[in-house]
Amino acid sequence: MYYFAIMFAVLVGISFFLQYRYYEKANSAAMEQHIVQRQNYIVRELEGGLMMNVAVIESMEVLIHSVEDPADIEAYLHELLAKTPAFKSLYFGTPENHMINGSGWTPSDDFDLRIRPWYQLAIESDQVITTKPYLNASKDVWTVTVAKAVYDSDGQLLGVVAGDHSLKEIIGMLKKHYASEHGFTFLLDRDHNVIMHSMMANFENTLSDENVFFEELELPLLTQSDGIKRMIVTDRDGYVVWNTVEGTGWVIGSFTPKEDFSSYEVQIKTSFGMMLLITAMLFGFLIYTQRQYILSPMIDLSREIQDISLDCDRTHRIALKNDDPFLSIRKEINGMLSETEDFFNRMREHRMALSDSESRMRAIVDVLPDLIFIHNHEGIFMDCVVNDESKLYAERSDFIGKSVLEVMPGEIGKLAMTAIDETIRTGEMQMFEYSLEVAGTIQYFEARLMKSSESEVLSMIRNITKNREYLKRIEFLSFHDELTDLYNRRYYEEKLQVLDVEENLPLTLALIDVNGLKLTNDAFGHMAGDKLLKSVAAVLKKHGRADDIVARIGGDEFILLLPSTTSEKAEMLVDRIQHDVSKVLIEEVPISISIGWETKYEITQPVMDIFVAAEDHMYRKKIRESQSMRNMTIQVILKTLNTKNEREKIHSENVSRICCKIGEALHMGYEDLKDIEISGLMHDIGKIAINESLLNKPGQLTEAEYIEVKKHPEIGYQILKSVDAYSGLAENALSHHERWDGGGYPRGLKGDEIPLFSRIIAVADAYEAMVSDRSYRKGMSQEKAIEEITRCSGTQFDPEIVVAFLSIADAL
Numbered sequence: 001m002y003y004f005a006i007m008f009a010v011l012v013g014i015s016f017f018l019q020y021r022y023y024e025k026a027n028s029a030a031m032e033q034h035i036v037q038r039q040n041y042i043v044r045e046l047e048g049g050l051m052m053n054v055a056v057i058e059s060m061e062v063l064i065h066s067v068e069d070p071a072d073i074e075a076y077l078h079e080l081l082a083k084t085p086a087f088k089s090l091y092f093g094t095p096e097n098h099m100i101n102g103s104g105w106t107p108s109d110d111f112d113l114r115i116r117p118w119y120q121l122a123i124e125s126d127q128v129i130t131t132k133p134y135l136n137a138s139k140d141v142w143t144v145t146v147a148k149a150v151y152d153s154d155g156q157l158l159g160v161v162a163g164d165h166s167l168k169e170i171i172g173m174l175k176k177h178y179a180s181e182h183g184f185t186f187l188l189d190r191d192h193n194v195i196m197h198s199m200m201a202n203f204e205n206t207l208s209d210e211n212v213f214f215e216e217l218e219l220p221l222l223t224q225s226d227g228i229k230r231m232i233v234t235d236r237d238g239y240v241v242w243n244t245v246e247g248t249g250w251v252i253g254s255f256t257p258k259e260d261f262s263s264y265e266v267q268i269k270t271s272f273g274m275m276l277l278i279t280a281m282l283f284g285f286l287i288y289t290q291r292q293y294i295l296s297p298m299i300d301l302s303r304e305i306q307d308i309s310l311d312c313d314r315t316h317r318i319a320l321k322n323d324d325p326f327l328s329i330r331k332e333i334n335g336m337l338s339e340t341e342d343f344f345n346r347m348r349e350h351r352m353a354l355s356d357s358e359s360r361m362r363a364i365v366d367v368l369p370d371l372i373f374i375h376n377h378e379g380i381f382m383d384c385v386v387n388d389e390s391k392l393y394a395e396r397s398d399f400i401g402k403s404v405l406e407v408m409p410g411e412i413g414k415l416a417m418t419a420i421d422e423t424i425r426t427g428e429m430q431m432f433e434y435s436l437e438v439a440g441t442i443q444y445f446e447a448r449l450m451k452s453s454e455s456e457v458l459s460m461i462r463n464i465t466k467n468r469e470y471l472k473r474i475e476f477l478s479f480h481d482e483l484t485d486l487y488n489r490r491y492y493e494e495k496l497q498v499l500d501v502e503e504n505l506p507l508t509l510a511l512i513d514v515n516g517l518k519l520t521n522d523a524f525g526h527m528a529g530d531k532l533l534k535s536v537a538a539v540l541k542k543h544g545r546a547d548d549i550v551a552r553i554g555g556d557e558f559i560l561l562l563p564s565t566t567s568e569k570a571e572m573l574v575d576r577i578q579h580d581v582s583k584v585l586i587e588e589v590p591i592s593i594s595i596g597w598e599t600k601y602e603i604t605q606p607v608m609d610i611f612v613a614a615e616d617h618m619y620r621k622k623i624r625e626s627q628s629m630r631n632m633t634i635q636v637i638l639k640t641l642n643t644k645n646e647r648e649k650i651h652s653e654n655v656s657r658i659c660c661k662i663g664e665a666l667h668m669g670y671e672d673l674k675d676i677e678i679s680g681l682m683h684d685i686g687k688i689a690i691n692e693s694l695l696n697k698p699g700q701l702t703e704a705e706y707i708e709v710k711k712h713p714e715i716g717y718q719i720l721k722s723v724d725a726y727s728g729l730a731e732n733a734l735s736h737h738e739r740w741d742g743g744g745y746p747r748g749l750k751g752d753e754i755p756l757f758s759r760i761i762a763v764a765d766a767y768e769a770m771v772s773d774r775s776y777r778k779g780m781s782q783e784k785a786i787e788e789i790t791r792c793s794g795t796q797f798d799p800e801i802v803v804a805f806l807s808i809a810d811a812l
Contacts, residue, residue: 032228035241035256042185043243046252049086050245053146053165054128056084060161064092064150070100077102087163088136088143092150093119094159118145122160125149130248132189133167142167142195144248167195182236183256190249230258297325305333315341371461374452377424379404379417382456412436416447416459423449423457433464444468481552483530484537492551492559499549502603504563508570509610510597511618512540512577514556516589522718524587525689532586536593539580543573560597567599594622648684648695651768656680658764658805658812659757665804666760679732679757680764686716686733713737714746729757736761741795751798759798763789763805766796767812782812 063076077090081102084090091101093113099106113119121129131145147162187196220227225244233240233255242253305318317334320327371392372385381399386392398407404420405413412434419430430449435442444465452458479491487495499507514536521529533556540558544550549561562570574595584591596618600610659680663673687695690712694705701709717734720726735749735758742750754762770785780788786809793802 031256031258032239032241035239035254036228039241039243039252039254042254043245043252047245050130050248052084053086053130053163056080056087056090056163057128057146057148057161060090060092060163061148061150064158064161065152070098074100074102078104084163086165088141088166090161090163092159092161095157118147118162119160122147122149122162123157130250132191133195136164182234182259183238183254185252185254188251188253192251195250308337373459373461375404375420375457375459377420377455377457379420381407409436419447419449420457420459423451424455427451481537484534484552486537486541486558487549487551489551489553492549492553492561495549496561496607499561499563500600500607505603506564506566506599506601507607507610508560508562508565508567508597508599509607509614510560510562510570510574510595511611511614512536512558512560513594513618513622514558515592515594515622516722517556519719519722520586520589522689522715522722528587532591535584535586535591536581539577539584542580543577565599567597570597570599594618596621647772648687651772652681652684654768654772655683655761655764658768659760661808661811662760662764662801662804665807666801675729676757676760678726679729680761682716682720682726682729683733683736683761683765684712684716685719686712686714688719689715710737710745731755732757732761734758736765738762739796740798744796754798759801763797763801766792767805782809 059080060077063073067073067076073092077092077100079102081087081090089101089103089105091099091103091105093099093116095114097112097114099111099113101107107113118129118131121131126149128146128148131147133142133144135141136143143164143166145162145164147160149160150158152158184197186194189195220229226242228239228241230237230239232238236257236259238255238257238259240253240255242251244251308318317337318330320330320334324330374382374384376382380401380403384392384396384400394407403413404416407413408416415432415434419432422428423430431447433444433446435444437443442465443463446462446464447459448462449457449459479487481488514532517529517532520532533552536558537550537552540550540560544560545562547563549559551559551561553559560573562573565573574597577595578593581591581593596614596616598610598613598617600607656677657680659676660673663676668676687709690709694701694709697705713734713736717730720730720733732755734746735754738744738747738749738754738758739762740751740754740759742748744754767785767789770788771779771782773779786806789797789802789805793799
């Protein structure tokens with residue numbers, strides 16, 4: 001009976017409590033639903049007005065894309081402004097600070113629309129924006145600007161369309177919406193400043209910093225765009241509901257006191273209170289009668305059990321009392337505590353050992369570049385350990401639980417399965433390599449397998465593709481010339497020893513020397529020289545047979561090692577090579593090579609004697625052919641320079657003519673006059689190696705550019721020095737920018753240290769440069785140029801040469 005009474009009282013209390021909670025929640029839900037519905041109506045009305053603003057702005061954007069005439073744009077804005085009274089002005093601002101205003105307003109000269117908040121916010125956003133409220137120019141109306149950036153089809157900014165909207169119009173929409181007698185509505189800007197509040201004395205007191213909310217509402221407003229919260233405002237319990245207006249960041253909300261919905265709630269609370277009182281009296285009686293025998297001992301036991309903390313003290317035990325009705329329970333609890341203490345001690349030891357082991361294994365895995373797989377004896381993938389998941393060429397689900405025969409291609413799968421079987425059988429490490437196509441390229445891998453248990457194998461897979469590529473590249477470079485990809489001297493010397501046997505007789509060695517390589521490098525740069533060598537190598541490789549050895553054994557030297565080739569056959573091969581080489585042009589200059597060969601017919605002949613004889617033949621040919629080629633190259637250089645720069649051609653011809661006249665004034669002989677004429681013509685030949693853009697630059701050279709141009713005397717010297725016919729004139733080109741006072745370049749020679757022809761060229765060169773037109777200046781008159789030459793006599797120029805120049809100046 002006692003237990004039945006307790007159970008009945010409990011069930012009655014729980015029943016009334018649950019019924020109260022249900023009706024309380026239902027009442028709250030109904031209130032919240034009603035409040036939210038009313039709020040949604042207000043929001044829809046406000047957003048509808050704002051969407052009209054967005055539509056106006058987007059129609060302006062469409063206009064900008066289709067109309068280019070500013071007058072048409074202004075007319076459309078004026079018409080659109082008349083149709084949309086909500087806007088006080090509509091305008092379009094361009095990146096060039098030009099404004100087209102539908103209201104006809106023209107900004108002042110110092111007005112920069114590009115720094116206005118509406119312009120910058122529109123560019124930062126990819127949609128229509130609404131600015132913070134601000135006072136208009138006359139300081140009498142609070143306004144917001146609605147704007148959007150306009151871009152062309154290429155993504156270039158055309159400008160920003162915008163319109164000014166009075167807050168008075170927006171607030172007018174909300175004046176009619178009052179929550180109740182003690183409730184209120186409010187409108188906040190994006191920074192939560194009050195734009196409108198129905199409890200303020202003046203509806204239009206906008207942008208107040210008055211805080212009409214409790215602090216507990218500030219965080220929800222910041223973190224939730226929409227919401228409803230129960231709270232106490234102005235000493236009244238109620239609901240605050242808010243929504244964020246799309247595209248503006250504004251918050252519109254209202255407060256509804258709970259007392260507006262409180263009549264039914266009071267009835268529920270009254271009924272519940274009466275039932276609660278009856279239930280409490282029943283429980284009080286039962287607790288009072290049974291406390292001494294059941295509740296107190298139970299409370300004591302419960303308190304002691306709560307004091308048990310395995311995290312703090314695992315040695316703790318509860319007290320044993322002989323007169324306690326729960327003595328047997330206390331003993332059982334202490335027994336369990338003892339077993340728990342032993343278990344935790346063992347678990348702690350195991351955890352520490354496991355943690356140390358895991359740390360070591362993780363450290364090993366992190367530093368290994370390998371994929372680690374675990375297979376059972378059937379080849380099934382059991383697990384995978386890798387420090388970077390991107391190293392896996394398939395998802396784990398594609399191979400875990402599957403056999404290597406299913407996952408790997410046929411032959412590789414069989415190879416792996418064999419290695420797994422052998423590893424388990426012998427217990428010894430097995431290794432094999434394989435290749436696999438990954439992402440369209442062949443990758444190479446090394447697999448190492450080791451037995452990890454009686455039925456499991458640990459396999460480590462390493463990508464060795466780079467190692468193979470490095471080895472191949474090293475092997476290739478050790479026997480090949482990096483520039484031409486032909487065999488190098490080392491390979492040739494090793495192969496010569498192999499081929500120098502009787503079955504390869506007759507054995508012919510042909511040495512090839514490229515004529516004019518240094519001249520090509522000096523005149524046209526090392527890239528042209530490299531192109532020359534590559535072209536020769538291509539011809540030699542083309543005519544080489546499968547058993548022939550074609551190698552580059554020096555800077556401009558190549559060799560052909562021709563087994564089973566007579567001297568007559570070698571001559572025919574040389575003729576074909578010479579024919580093909582002569583058809584290749586480098587900077588308009590035909591390639592020239594000298595080839596000498598010798599054939600070994602008897603095995604007793606030392607192969608080095610054959611090499612020396614072939615080299616001797618080659619050098620004799622080079623003496624005949626090289627100078628002719630270089631002389632032709634000089635002519636091509638002059639032609640190329642004059643073709644690239646017509647002004648340089650005229651300049652050189654004029655300098656040559658003036659030099660001849662000065663030479664005549666100095667009573668030079670015929671041979672000297674011819675030399676000074678050629679020296680004047682070739683004094684700037686070194687400019688062939690100067691960038692054409694510097695020679696034709698329409699303006700003054702920078703310091704770095706001038707340093708580059710000043711290299712041309714030395715380049716010209718190297719070009720002329722390499723040709724016997726002009727080597728005696730090379731010094732004249734080198735020194736024609738030296739000064740009489742020693743302040744010239746490149747060597748800073750002074751006075752008579754400067755060659756006579758160079759001193760003559762210096763005067764002629766300076767005069768011609770002064771009277772000639774340049775892209776960045778007009779040439780000076782002959783009189784002023786003569787005055788400048790005279791002024792610089794004894795400093796820049798040789799006084800004797802100046803006197804001779806003045807004597808012929810009138811004839812120029």
